Amino acid sequence: MSGIGLALGGGGAKGLAHVPILEEFDRAGVAPSSIAGTSIGAIIGAMYAAGRSGRFIRDFASTHIPTSEESLGNNLRKIFGSSIADAFSFNFGRGSLLKHDKLDDFFAEAFGVTTFEELKIPLKVVAGDFWARTEVVFESGDLISAVRASMAIPGIFQPIEINGRILVDGGVVNPLPFDLLRGQCDRIVAVNVQGSKTPGENPMPRTMDTIFGAFEILEAALVAERLKSGEPDLRLRPEIHDVRALEFHKASQIYRGAEPEVLKLRDWLANGSG
Numbered sequence: 001m002s003g004i005g006l007a008l009g010g011g012g013a014k015g016l017a018h019v020p021i022l023e024e025f026d027r028a029g030v031a032p033s034s035i036a037g038t039s040i041g042a043i044i045g046a047m048y049a050a051g052r053s054g055r056f057i058r059d060f061a062s063t064h065i066p067t068s069e070e071s072l073g074n075n076l077r078k079i080f081g082s083s084i085a086d087a088f089s090f091n092f093g094r095g096s097l098l099k100h101d102k103l104d105d106f107f108a109e110a111f112g113v114t115t116f117e118e119l120k121i122p123l124k125v126v127a128g129d130f131w132a133r134t135e136v137v138f139e140s141g142d143l144i145s146a147v148r149a150s151m152a153i154p155g156i157f158q159p160i161e162i163n164g165r166i167l168v169d170g171g172v173v174n175p176l177p178f179d180l181l182r183g184q185c186d187r188i189v190a191v192n193v194q195g196s197k198t199p200g201e202n203p204m205p206r207t208m209d210t211i212f213g214a215f216e217i218l219e220a221a222l223v224a225e226r227l228k229s230g231e232p233d234l235r236l237r238p239e240i241h242d243v244r245a246l247e248f249h250k251a252s253q254i255y256r257g258a259e260p261e262v263l264k265l266r267d268w269l270a271n272g273s274g
Contacts, residue, residue: 003033004189005181007232008041010171010219011193012153012212012245015040016061017238017258021191023054024262028269034184036124036177038170041191042150043110046143049121050111060110065248107144116140125150126170126177130159135173137180153245155211175219178232189265190232194220195240195257212245234268236261 006025008018018041025032037045047057108114116123116139125138127149138146142162149160149167159166170177178190194216205213238258243250 003185004030004187005034005036005178005185006032006045007176007178007181007188007190008035008037008045009176009190009192009194009223010039010041010150010169011175011195011216011240012040013248013250014193014195014238014240014243014245014254015044016065016248016251016254017193017240017261018044018191019054019058019061020255020258020262021054021236021265022048022057024265024269026054028266030269032121032189034122034124034181036126036180037150038126038175038177039151039153041177041193042125042147042170043107045123046107046111046119046125046147049119049123050113051120052110052112061248061251065251103148104144107147111143114142114144116143116146119143124177124180126174126180127152127160127167128170128173130166130168132165135170136165136167137177153212153215171215171219171222174222174226176223176226178235179226179229182230187234188232189234189236189268191236191238191261192223193238193240194223195238195243197242209244215245234265236265 008015022044035045035049037043044057047060048054052060113119123139125143125146127136127138127146128134129136136149138149145160145162149162150170151157152159152167153169154172157169159168161167174180175194176190176192178188181188197213238254238261240254240257243254
């Protein structure tokens with residue numbers, strides 16, 4: 001047992017706050033010995049575990065994220081490809097808004113590898129088994145399918161079938177999977193990117209806000225329950241306010257919100273806590 005375990009939580013666009021944290025690890029010359037990720041934490045965690053630097057991830061994101069608020073379709077075109085049909089197909093009759101079974105090429109480009117065995121840092125990816133109502137943790141085999149399962153937000157993206165199991169977003173079972181690193185590392189750093197929301201002039205949420213907001217309430221309750229069994233050695237909570245799950249165009253705001261936690265991590269590493 002040695003090194004630092006790094007847990008990267010789910011949170012949609014707010015997960016971009018993981019990037020400055022990873023850049024600080026790079027600046028300090030400290031590499032995590034193990035990573036666990038859920039949803040966007042699994043995506044970014046897979047890139048970093050594959051050997052992508054924090055700077056590479058920031059630059060990759062900048063070429064794929066929208067620069068202004070647009071429709072869902074336009075945002076997805078920008079993030080995943082030039083044509084919405086190349087990345088997603090609408091799927092209203094099958095229990096979700098979108099299928100995402102055409103993302104293999106995108107993730108292969110992002111990760112540079114396709115299997116867990118090719119990663120430079122051991123990685124655990126969390127998904128939820130829809131029918132068994134249990135947590136599923138992937139750490140070997142097909143990396144891309146595991147990540148797609150981990151990001152399959154219920155009602156938005158179609159569940160993924162792997163080995164006969166129907167899997168949905170890992171946020172429904174373990175949105176901040178620091179507990180998966182216990183017993184494997186000397187220290188654990190967990191990055192919680194749930195953020196916060198304030199009501200506007202009309203406190204009644206819109207339809208999509210209700211769906212994502214209810215999901216975030218569930219995630220907050222699950223994290224609070226996991227923390228009862230023990231805190232990670234360092235829990236970072238970037239100050240991300242009023243950012244919706246798909247508002248990737250707010251990247252600059254999200255990065256700024258992570259700055260105080262980057263300094264906290266810097267002090268922690270400098271003091272030998274790592």
